[in-house]
Amino acid sequence: MHILLVEDDDRLAAALTAALDRLGHQVVRAGRADDALRLKDGADFVLLDLGLPDMDGLEALRRLRRASAVPVIVLTARSEERDVLRGLRGGADDYLVKPFRTAELVARMDAVVRRGTRPLAGSGTVVAVGGVRIDLAARQLEVDGRPVALTRREFDVLALLAREPGVVRSREEILDAVWGDLLLSASRSLDVHIAGIRSKTGCPWLVETLRGTGYRLGTGGCS
Template identity: 35%
Template sequence: MQNRARLQILVVDDEAAIRELLRTTLEAEGYGVHVASTMREGLTLAGNRRVDLFLVDLGLPDGDGVELVRNIRSWTQRPILVLSARTHETQKVDALDAGADDYLTKPFGVAELHARLRVALRHAGLSMVAADTRLDLGDVCIDLVARSVSRQGEPVRLTATQWRLLEVLARHAGRVVTTRQLLREVWGPGHAEQAHYLRIYVHQLRQKLEADPSHPQFLLTETGVGYRLLLDGDTPLTR
C-alpha cells in the first residue's frame, strides 16, 4: 500500500523461532522490523535506529527484560509491549511499573498481538495510515514516507543526521520537543547531555529550510526547553 507509513518495531527476544515469527507476521502487515536476541543488542539497536514500538521478552540471557523496559522508558515515550512465558501476576505488575504499556503471555495469538499493537500505537498518536506524512512549511514540503524534503519543488539535500532531527521534530509537529529528548532520539541515550550537537544541526536545518534563517518562522527555539516545528496553519507563540 503506497500510502502506508512504515512504522518501525524492535523485537527483543532470545527465542529464534519467536523472532522469526514476529518478523514474518509484522512485515506482512507493513511494519519495518529490527530484531535482537539479548538486552545488550537491543539497547544498541534502540540507540542507533528509529523505533516506533518495542516488543520485549522478559527472559533475556544477559539480564532481566524488566530492566530493559525501565532503561528504554527512561529516554523515550514510544510504546513498549512485553511478551513473556511468565504468568506470575507480580512479574506483570513489575513490567508495567517499569514502563511497559501492555503485556502478552506466551503463547499468544497473532490476531491478539496485532490488536494490542494497534491500540498501543493509537494511544501514542501513531498510525499505520499515512494521513500526516506530507507536511508543509511555507514553500517546504517534508515527505516522511519517502524520507525527502523539497523547497519550491526542488529537492533539498540533507545528511542522515539532519534528516533524523527533522523527522523527530516533524512527528511532533506543533509541540515542543525537549533538548534531552531530541538528543536521545537522534544521537542515542549516550549523548543526552551534549546540547552543542543539537544547536549546530538546528542551525544547519534553518539554513536549508527557512527563508530568513536568522528570523525562523517554522523551526523555533523554546528557550531553556527545546525546539518546536510549526506547520502551515499553526499559530506562532507570542514571544
C-alpha cells in the same frame, strides 16, 4: 512501522518477523538486551521479551524508559499478577503472556498507538491555565515560559485532563486510558505520576484531586 523485536528464541522471532513483515512493518530483531538498547533510537515500537540471556528484561525496560518514550509491549511467559504489575509500572504500555495469537498482538499494538495519537477534544491543541501552557499536539509543557520535561506517562495523564478542562476523570478512567489496564486500580502508580507532575511543574494545584470522585485540571496559579 519500524519495530524492534527483542527476543532470544529463534523460532518465535522468525515467526513474528514473518507475520509482521506481511503486514507491512519493518522488523529488526535483537537477541540481547544490550543490542536492543543500542538499536532503540531507530524504532517506532518495541516488543520486549523478559527472558533475555544478558539481562533481566525488566531491567532492560527500566533502562530503555530512562532514554526513550517509544511504545513497548512486553512479551513473556511470566503470567503471575506481580510480574504483570512490575512490567506495567516499569514503563510497558501493555503486557502479553506467551503463547499468544499474532492477531491479538497486532490488535494490542494498534490500541497502544491509538492511545498515543487519539484525536484531541476542544477547539485547539494548546491549553493555557495559571501560567501553564500545555501544547497537546507537540507534547510540550511550559510553566511561566520555562519548558518542563515530563515522562511520557506523566504527560499522558496531564493531557487527558487538559483535553477537557473542568471534566472530572475517575481513577479507573485514567488508568484505562493511559495504562490500558484496570489491574492497576489498587496500586499507587497513578499517585506517583500525579505527584511527579505537581513536583516538576512547581504547581501543586495543576492536578486537582476530588476525593472519592477523581481528578481534573486545576485553575490556580503558580508562584
